[in-house]
Structure formats: structure tokens, C-alpha cells
Amino acid sequence: AAADVEAGKARAAVCAACHGKDGIAQIPGYPNLAGQNEQYLVSALNAYKNKQRSGGQATIMQSQATGLSDEEIANLAAFYASLPAGGSN
Amino acid sequence: AAADVEAGKARAAVCAACHGKDGIAQIPGYPNLAGQNEQYLVSALNAYKNKQRSGGQATIMQSQATGLSDEEIANLAAFYASLPAGGSN
Numbered sequence: 001a002a003a004d005v006e007a008g009k010a011r012a013a014v015c016a017a018c019h020g021k022d023g024i025a026q027i028p029g030y031p032n033l034a035g036q037n038e039q040y041l042v043s044a045l046n047a048y049k050n051k052q053r054s055g056g057q058a059t060i061m062q063s064q065a066t067g068l069s070d071e072e073i074a075n076l077a078a079f080y081a082s083l084p085a086g087g088s089n
Numbered sequence: 090a091a092a093d094v095e096a097g098k099a100r101a102a103v104c105a106a107c108h109g110k111d112g113i114a115q116i117p118g119y120p121n122l123a124g125q126n127e128q129y130l131v132s133a134l135n136a137y138k139n140k141q142r143s144g145g146q147a148t149i150m151q152s153q154a155t156g157l158s159d160e161e162i163a164n165l166a167a168f169y170a171s172l173p174a175g176g177s178n
Contacts, residue, residue: 029128035175039118043145052144056132085175086124 003038008079011072014064023080024087029057035085041077049073092127097168100161103153112169113176118146124174130166138162 012019015033020026023034033041047053048065068076101108104122109115112123122130136142137154157165 025126025129028126029132030126031129031133032125032174036121037114037117037119040114040120043118044120047142047144047147050144052147053136053142055136055139055141058136058141085121086173 003074003078005078005082008075022088023083033080034083038077038081045073092163092167094167094171097164111177112172122169123172127166127170134162
């Protein structure tokens with residue numbers, strides 16, 4: 001099934017606290033996600049889910065990603081990839 | 090010492106094959122780095138260097154980061170953070 005940007009946007013509500021509503025991080029040290037490569041975002045979320053990333057703030061993302069299905073990961077990646085790099089300005 | 094964008098640019102020559110001369114990835118599945126948060130880039134490079142990231146293409150980045158000094162990491166992060174998000178167009 002093709003990824004669903006709108007479903008990803010809805011699922012991303014919890015992500016916005018750190019990564020910004022427009023995918024531009026609100027906190028220094030956290031990555032911007034706006035316009036990031038979709039495949040990379042899928043790969044990164046799976047790496048957190050599978051506890052293949054540690055160090056830095058990775059434990060936060062391990063917790064966030066652990067409950068995500070493949071479909072949710074695909075939708076989130078499609079949503080962030082669809083946002084304009086650099087933010088909405 | 091403040092990070093040196095020009096030194097980072099010079100050191101980044103080898104990174105461009107995958108991440109693009111302007112920080113926009115040339116290969117699907119690799120992250121764009123242009124305009125990424127500087128602190129996040131430092132954190133990510135250290136995580137690869139310390140083998141705290143695996144899965145996906147992480148072994149490539151482990152190899153690349155293993156020889157980087159703290160200063161080189163700081164310079165590379167400053168360089169990529171300085172590039173316009175979304176590329177040079």
C-alpha cells in the first residue's frame with residue numbers, strides 16, 4: 001500500500017513537541033525532519049525501533065518508535081518527507 | 090575553539106559522494122545534511138564513531154566516522170549546518 005501522508009500527519013502530533021509542527025526541531029540537538037529523504041526516515045525509525053541506535057537522545061526515540069507498525073512508520077516518513085526543507089517560511 | 094566551516098567543507102569532500110556536494114543526498118535512503126541542526130550532527134557523528142548506531146547503512150558511517158577527531162566532527166557539523174536546507178537551488 002502507498003504511504004498515507006495525511007495519516008502520517010495525524011500520527012506525528014506527538015513528534016511535534018521536539019521535531020516541530022513543520023518538521024523543524026524546536027530543541028537544539030534534535031534533527032530537523034522536514035524534506036528529509038523518505039527511505040532514510042523509514043530506515044532511521046526502524047533502527048530506533050530495533051534498538052540499533054543508542055547514545056545521545058536515542059533512548060527517547062527507542063521509546064517512541066517501539067510501538068510503531070510498519071504502516072505507521074511508512075506514513076510518518078511520507079509526511080515528513082513531504083514538508084518543505086527549511087520550514088514553512 | 091569555534092568550529093571552522095571552511096575546514097569542514099574541505100574535510101567533507103569524501104562525504105559528498107553519498108550526501109551530495111550541497112548536502113542533498115545523491116542516493117535514496119541516505120539523509121540530507123544541508124541545514125541540519127549542528128548539535129544533532131555532532132551527536133550523530135559521535136554515535137557512529139562510538140558504534141552506537143547499527144542497522145541500515147550504519148556500518149558505512151561507522152567506518153567513515155571512526156577516524157574523525159572531535160575538531161573534525163565539529164567542523165563537519167558546522168559546514169553542513171551552514172548549507173541552505175533543500176539545497177542550493
